[in-house]
Amino acid sequence: xxxxxxxxxxxxxxxxxxxxxxxxxxxxxxxxxxxxxxxxxxxxxxxxxxxxxxxxxxxxxxxxxxxxxxxxxxxxxxxxxxxxxxxxxxxxxxxxxxxxxxxxxxxxxxxxxxxxxxxxxxxxxxxxxxxxxxxxxxxxxxxxxxxxxxxxxxxxxxxxxxxxxxxxxxxxxxxxxxxxxxxxxxxxxxxxxxxxxxxxxxxxxxxxxxxxxxxxxxxxxxxxxxxxxxxxxxxxxxxxxxxxxxxxxxxxxxxxxxxxxxxxxxxxxxxxxxxxxxxxxxxxxxxxxxxxxxxxxxxxxxxxxxxxxxxxxxxxxxxxxxxxxxxxxxxxxxxxxxxxxxxxxxxxxxxxxxxxxxxxxxxxxxxxxxxxxxxxxxxxxxxxxxxxxxxxxxxxxxxxxxxxxxxxxxxxxxxxxxxxxxxxxxxxxxxxxxxxxxxxxxxxxxxxxxxxxxxxxxxxxxxxxxxxxxxxxxxxxxxxxxxxxxxxxxxxxxxxxxxxxxxxxxxxxxxxxxxxxxx
Numbered sequence: 001x002x003x004x005x006x007x008x009x010x011x012x013x014x015x016x017x018x019x020x021x022x023x024x025x026x027x028x029x030x031x032x033x034x035x036x037x038x039x040x041x042x043x044x045x046x047x048x049x050x051x052x053x054x055x056x057x058x059x060x061x062x063x064x065x066x067x068x069x070x071x072x073x074x075x076x077x078x079x080x081x082x083x084x085x086x087x088x089x090x091x092x093x094x095x096x097x098x099x100x101x102x103x104x105x106x107x108x109x110x111x112x113x114x115x116x117x118x119x120x121x122x123x124x125x126x127x128x129x130x131x132x133x134x135x136x137x138x139x140x141x142x143x144x145x146x147x148x149x150x151x152x153x154x155x156x157x158x159x160x161x162x163x164x165x166x167x168x169x170x171x172x173x174x175x176x177x178x179x180x181x182x183x184x185x186x187x188x189x190x191x192x193x194x195x196x197x198x199x200x201x202x203x204x205x206x207x208x209x210x211x212x213x214x215x216x217x218x219x220x221x222x223x224x225x226x227x228x229x230x231x232x233x234x235x236x237x238x239x240x241x242x243x244x245x246x247x248x249x250x251x252x253x254x255x256x257x258x259x260x261x262x263x264x265x266x267x268x269x270x271x272x273x274x275x276x277x278x279x280x281x282x283x284x285x286x287x288x289x290x291x292x293x294x295x296x297x298x299x300x301x302x303x304x305x306x307x308x309x310x311x312x313x314x315x316x317x318x319x320x321x322x323x324x325x326x327x328x329x330x331x332x333x334x335x336x337x338x339x340x341x342x343x344x345x346x347x348x349x350x351x352x353x354x355x356x357x358x359x360x361x362x363x364x365x366x367x368x369x370x371x372x373x374x375x376x377x378x379x380x381x382x383x384x385x386x387x388x389x390x391x392x393x394x395x396x397x398x399x400x401x402x403x404x405x406x407x408x409x410x411x412x413x414x415x416x417x418x419x420x421x422x423x424x425x426x427x428x429x430x431x432x433x434x435x436x437x438x439x440x441x442x443x444x445x446x447x448x449x450x451x452x453x454x455x456x457x458x459x460x461x462x463x464x465x466x467x468x469x470x471x472x473x474x475x476x477x478x479x480x481x482x483x484x485x486x487x488x489x490x491x492x493x494x495x496x497x498x499x500x501x502x503x504x505x506x507x508x509x510x511x512x513x514x515x516x517x518x519x
Contacts (some may be wrong), residue, residue: 022112025075025508026105032071032079033102036062038096041443042160042472043127046378060161060373061381062095063087075508082504086496091388092157093493096439097501103438104505107431110511122506127421129412129502131429132436134471135413136494139400141458143482145393150176152486154386156402158359159472161382168382173387174207174366179394181209181364187391191318191363194383196376197347200369202340205379208365209503210356213312215284215305217344217351218294222303225343229281229303230336231355233313233322237287238271238294238306259414265292272296274328282342284308284316286324305353319355319363389490396492403469403482404440406494408462411436443470447477454479 038045039060039485049057049068049273057068066080082101108121141149154172182191195212217224245382275283282303287307289297297304308316317324322337340357366383370376393399418426437455444454447470454470457479461468466505469482482488 002111006066007314017185019112022118022509022511025511028076028107029071029079029105029505029508030102030109032066032069032076033105035069035421036065036083036095037099037102037442038446039065040099041446041470042156043447043477044095044160045446050444056374057377059489060095061378061385062098066094066098075511078279078504078508082500085500086493089500090490090492090496092385092392093489094111095495096493097497098348099439099442100435100497101501101504103435104432105508107376107435108428108505108509111427111431114427116427118512120424120430121431121509124421124425125432125506125509126417127425128429129434129498131414131417132410132498133495135410136400136406136491136498138413139406139409140398140491141400141488145398147176147180148486150179150390150393152488153490154390155398156487156489157389158382158386159387161378167374170203171383171386174205175383175390177207178366179387179390181207182362183394186395189387189391192387193363194366194368194380194387195352196368196370196380197350197352198370198373198376199348200371202368202370202375202379205383206367208354208356208367210354210365211315211363212365212367213284213305213308213316213353214350215308215312215353218289218304218306219298220412222298224303225341226281227341227479228358229339229342230279231282231284231316231320231322231339231342231353232275232278232280232336233284233286233308233317233320233324233332234328234331234437235286235313235324235326236328237267238285238289254393255272260284265324268293268328269296271328272300274331275302276300278331278333278336280331280336282339284313286310286313288451303344303421315363316355320349320358334514358512389493392490392492396490399488400491400494401467401469402460402489403471403480403483403485403488405462405467405469405482406489407439408458408468409435410494412459412462440470444477447472448475449477484494484497 039062044060046058046060047065059065063083066083071077071080079098079101083098086094086097104125111121112304151172154175155168158171159168178192179187181190268290280302285304286307286308289304294304313324320339323335325331325335338358339355343354344351345354368376368379368383372377411433414429416431421429440458441451441455444451458468461479467481468479469487471476471480471482471485471487
């Protein structure tokens, strides 16, 4: 065959090669990137996503938007994976990573049109990415990461995500308080959760030093609030113990029947008495509780919950210091947990259990409120982002100036070094810098500024003052010092966005043959 490869394909196979394959993949990647570009920044717009079943999601969170979209093109799915990786690793910057990946593809397309080889583009992009990482490390603020700085990080992340500027300010305080509560040698991020409830404005969001459960008391006549509570978590069914032997009982008199009934009642009563003897105030039971057993528990003043799911039981044991026990007879004082207060509070048609204080103070819950389900869903996503970026700022290298200031500095650093790079790789390195510039340009566009004028001013201010970013003011934006404005981003978010976007763009740019077939 003259040294040429032979492909044996089925009749149903389709093959796209060369420039057509590159163009198709790059176009798909850019389309996905453009879908989230208008959501970037504090003035980013929301997207409404409607499923075939009629479910509606309203959000400007990049990972959520791309995750909800029905994307079939394999190259476009790579951009989705960029956002997913960013979300998993650092919890924020998903839109930044997706937009950057799309712009790297757009610049690669121009280079391919100019006959620059894909391998040269890939080499240039990777070299530029290393320069970008150098620039980010040089931008790290040397100041200690104090609470004020952390509030700026949280507010920067959450502003525009359904919170408003005023809402983001208050929520940032809540986020920082929560993170500080679970901070030890590092931040125990898994010990802080977010629980949402409709029926109030977002300003009613508060930090609960403990956990919140959706369980309901077994009986209404049980106490609704217990102070200095002693807590048991039981994997026990409060019912009549059944024999393993298949047996029949011959009851021949009323006395025998009454004796059997009394025996059952005594067993139910014994359950309650055993807990009362150990001074148990609250019992979380993963199995069912018979109505008669529940009545005796109520008589003993024990607040009990049944059919508690495994995740809730685990959270309660971690928060209170209790141990899960599989039999009441095995329960000992050392197995009990404690809390300053356990209370049942009603919100519309829902009851929530608050387990607060004591050992529970090691776990905290952000109790988020909103007027509608859509609002609380978006608020929950914003709070998760805020918690993640504050964690990243404390645990992963500090913070850098936000508002596009870091991107302007990165692009300038790459261009300064590009002059020393020989060959066509220099074109790819400069194209990388141009792609980075699109991020502050997009921030400017989304705040209502002229993107070209804003970019020129950003570069000028960067050269003269050493630092300048897009700061949202009222209904528009202005070029100012982001540090003075309290706008910060975690270093980890920048590093991860550069890395993941570069990897996706270079992988797509190298593809020149697409073979698809029906299985």
